[in-house]
Structure formats: C-alpha cells, structure tokens
Amino acid sequence: MICDNIKKLNNELYFADVKVTDLAKKYGTPLYIMDENKIRQKVNAYKNALKKYFGYDALTLYASKACSFKYIYKIMSEENIGIDIVSSGELYTAKAAGFNLANAYFHSNNKTDFDIKYGIENKVGYFVADNIEEINLIDEECKRLNTVQKVLLRVTPGIDTHTYEADKTGKVDSKFGTAIETGQAIEMVGNILKLNNIELCGFHCHVGSQVFEEDVYERTAVIMIKFFADVKEKYGFEAKIFDIGGGLGVRYIDNDKTLDIDKKIKELSECIKSECAKYKLSIPSFRMEPGRSIVADAGMTLYTVGSIKIIPGYKNYVSIDGGMTDNPRYALYRADYTCYTANKMDEISDFEADLVGRCCESGDIIKPKAIFPKSIKRDDIIAVATTGAYNYSMASNYNRIPRPAIVMIKDGKDFEVVKRESFENLIENDI
Numbered sequence: 214m215i216c217d218n219i220k221k222l223n224n225e226l227y228f229a230d231v232k233v234t235d236l237a238k239k240y241g242t243p244l245y246i247m248d249e250n251k252i253r254q255k256v257n258a259y260k261n262a263l264k265k266y267f268g269y270d271a272l273t274l275y276a277s278k279a280c281s282f283k284y285i286y287k288i289m290s291e292e293n294i295g296i297d298i299v300s301s302g303e304l305y306t307a308k309a310a311g312f313n314l315a316n317a318y319f320h321s322n323n324k325t326d327f328d329i330k331y332g333i334e335n336k337v338g339y340f341v342a343d344n345i346e347e348i349n350l351i352d353e354e355c356k357r358l359n360t361v362q363k364v365l366l367r368v369t370p371g372i373d374t375h376t377y378e379a380d381k382t383g384k385v386d387s388k389f390g391t392a393i394e395t396g397q398a399i400e401m402v403g404n405i406l407k408l409n410n411i412e413l414c415g416f417h418c419h420v421g422s423q424v425f426e427e428d429v430y431e432r433t434a435v436i437m438i439k440f441f442a443d444v445k446e447k448y449g450f451e452a453k454i455f456d457i458g459g460g461l462g463v464r465y466i467d468n469d470k471t472l473d474i475d476k477k478i479k480e481l482s483e484c485i486k487s488e489c490a491k492y493k494l495s496i497p498s499f500r501m502e503p504g505r506s507i508v509a510d511a512g513m514t515l516y517t518v519g520s521i522k523i524i525p526g527y528k529n530y531v532s533i534d535g536g537m538t539d540n541p542r543y544a545l546y547r548a549d550y551t552c553y554t555a556n557k558m559d560e561i562s563d564f565e566a567d568l569v570g571r572c573c574e575s576g577d578i579i580k581p582k583a584i585f586p587k588s589i590k591r592d593d594i595i596a597v598a599t600t601g602a603y604n605y606s607m608a609s610n611y612n613r614i615p616r617p618a619i620v621m622i623k624d625g626k627d628f629e630v631v632k633r634e635s636f637e638n639l640i641e642n643d644i
C-alpha cells in the first residue's frame with residue numbers, strides 16, 4: 214500500500230481503519246476522506262524535529278493553500294503551530310475557525326490593496342513581502358493606522374529544484390520574490406530599513422514543491438545564510454528569522470521515495486549552523502512551511518464507477534462520478550496517483566484503462582493506464598490515494614458539478630467537516 218494508513222482486509226480497502234465502501238454508502242460519492250491522526254502525526258514530525266535541532270523558538274507553519282477549511286485551522290490551532298496564508302479568503306477562513314492570526318504569515322506575490330488593508334486590520338502576525346511596491350503600500354497603510362507591521366522579505370535564491378516547471382519557485386526569473394543574484398534583494402533591504410512602520414524580521418524563500426532531491430535545502434541555506442551575512446555587513450542589520458518555505462515531497466506512486474522528515478531537518482540544521490559559524494552570525498529563529506507533506510497522504514478520494522468503454526485495439530476507459538473538478542492535478546501537470554478498486558482488493562488487476570472523469574474535456578483524466586480487476590463494473594468503488602493536498606483546495610464547479618463533502622476520520626470515527634455542495638449553492642450568487 215502506498216501509505217501506512219491504507220490496508221486491505223477480506224477483499225475490502227480500509228483507510229485510517231475504516232472500511233471505505235461504508236463511507237461511500239453513508240455519505241455518497243465523490244467524497245474526500247481525511248485521516249486526522251495522520252495530519253497530527255505529520256505536524257508533530259515537523260514540530261518535534263524543529264524543536265530538537267533548532268530549539269524552542271523554531272516554528273512550523275502549515276501552508277494552508279494545500280487544503281483550507283475551518284476544521285483544519287482548528288487542528289493547527291490545537292497543535293500550536295503557525296499558518297501560511299496566501300489570500301484574504303484563507304485569512305477569513307482561519308479567523309472564522311478561531312485561529313490566532315498573530316501566528317499567521319501572509320504570502321502572495323501580488324497582494325491587492327484590499328489584502329494589505331485586511332491583513333493589517335486583522336492584525337496578521339507577519340506579511341511575507343514579495344517586492345518593494347508592496348512594502349511601501351504596507352508602510353503607508355500602517356502610517357494611517359498608526360501601527361508597525363512585522364515583515365519577512367521573500368527573496369529568490371536562484372535554485373532549480375528539478376521538479377515540474379509549475380512547481381519551481383526559487384529560480385532567479387521566478388514571479389515570486391526578489392532576486393538575490395541581481396542585487397535587487399540587498400538593495401531593497403536598505404530601502405526597507407529606512408521605513409518607520411515596517412519592522413523587518415527576516416528573510417523567506419521557497420524553492421519549489423514535491424522536492425526529493427537530496428541537497429536542495431542545504432544548497433538553498435548556503436545561499437540564504439550568505440545573504441544574511443551580506444546584509445549584516447552592508448547595513449549592520451542582523452535578521453532574526455529564517456523561513457525556508459515548504460516543499461518536501463510525498464509518495465504518490467511506488468517509485469516515489471518516502472522522505473524522513475526528522476533526518477532532513479537534522480541535516481539542514483547542521484548545514485545552517487556551520488554556515489552561520491562561518492560568518493559569525495547567530496543562528497536565526499527557524500521556520501518551515503510544509504503543506505503537501507502534512508496533508509497529502511492524510512487524504513483519499515472515493516468515486517463510484519459509471520460507464521466502462523472498451524475500444525478494441527486502442528484503449529479502455531473506466532469513468533467515475535468525479536474528475537478534474539475535484540482533482541485537477543493530472544490536467545494541470547500530469548500528476549500521478551495510486552488507485553484501488555476498494556471492493557475488489559483480493560482480485561487480480563490486469564485490465565488496463567484510463568481512469569477518467571465526467572467533465573466535458575478530453576483532458577479530464579485522473580490516471581492514464583491505471584490497472585483494474587477484469588470484473589470492474591458500474592457501482593464499484595474506486596479509491597484514489599494521497600489526495601489530501603491541492604485537490605479540495607483546487608476544486609471547481611466546472612460543468613456545474615457540486616464540490617464533494619470532506620469527511621474526517623479520527624480514532625476510527627467519521628464525521629463531516631465540509632458539507633457536500635448543493636444545487637442551491639451552485640446558483641446562490643446568480644442574479
């Protein structure tokens with residue numbers, strides 16, 4: 214099985230110790246199911262490792278764009294970690310969940326005037342500022358409100374992570390952040406330090422997502438700590454916080470590795486400590502912003518099989534009652550998944566077919582060349598694993614298909630945390 218919370222017993226698939234066909238019957242399909250214990254286990258893997266290797270002032274920030282709804286912010290609040298938000302909508306959701314916004318870090322490469330105002334008014338702890346235009350707007354707004362805003366500056370270290378093009382964010386020519394290599398970042402620091410209503414607390418970078426490459430974070434840290442040192446030398450300013458972003462990869466298919474979070478953070482801490490020693494810098498307070506690696510394998514999507522099409526000499530199709538509306542990741546960047554026929558786990562799978570959705574798009578594919586039991590037929594239940602990240606948060610109403618519910622499983626008990634959208638919801642804003 215692709216993750217340790219997935220098991221099979223008597224021909225049936227279990228997720229977080231619950232028989233998934235029971236959930237399909239009880240709540241209908243398509244359905245997102247999530248394993249709360251797994252989410253907390255992953256949060257704690259980060260929390261413990263950061264504490265162990267960086268000390269008590271280190272902080273994990275959940276990158277909530279990976280999966281954002283009220284209940285998940287409650288979990289992060291109970292776990293006492295911070296959150297990374299990228300829009301006023303995420304801020305609003307976290308606030309509605311009672312999350313303490315002092316522990317929120319507001320990202321985005323293009324914060325609107327509204328975002329800036331809304332964030333400051335709601336006393337968001339930090340803005341992770343992308344460019345000087347934005348910093349000046351924050352400064353002006355703070356002047357008006359007579360406050361000072363804590364800010365991290367997002368810089369691009371010029372690192373290529375060798376993942377999908379869409380997942381690379383740390384290259385010099387990225388739309389995110391301000392480049393170190395061109396000298397723009399250090400010049401900007403000088404300008405920020407002159408502003409009265411901005412408290413520059415440190416530097417942020419984020420090099421990509423679904424990162425497996427051994428030394429990406431170390432190479433990033435070397436460039437970033439040198440930047441901390443250059444800033445200190447040029448301005449006498451020693452930044453307090455180093456936020457290295459998120460991006461650790463997760464296992465979607467058998468060929469993917471399982472990353473050891475503790476080991477990664479240990480190696481990274483050793484690198485940062487030795488680089489800081491080299492430049493006689495004190496070790497900054499460390500932040501990491503995992504999104505995918507906290508929620509991806511805590512999620513699974515259940516579908517019901519509909520029509521099956523066999524085109525002799527060409528290919529076959531197994532169609533399901535969801536698709537790119539609840540999981541656009543194959544359509545977006547050819548993401549791969551592991552899928553199971555949840556009610557036929559003991560049967561031999563040797564029927565190859567594309568697992569496709571019900572949307573009016575040929576690209577509406579969940580997994581090409583998937584393997585099913587020969588007996589696959591209408592009403593069988595398909596489970597697609599590792600869908601906790603960037604599925605619900607990227608879902609759409611294309612073809613006016615309502616978004617599925619999310620059911621949480623905690624200690625063997627299941628309960629709805631997001632209701633299934635209704636047809637009424639679909640026309641709610643239509644005038």
Ligand SMILES: *Cc1c(COP(=O)(O)O)cnc(C)c1O
Nearest residue numbers: 276419422459460502503504505
């Ligand atoms: C997307 C993003 C993350 C989280 O990335 P994952 O791959 O989900 O861990 C963290 N920080 C920033 C700035 C991001 O844009």
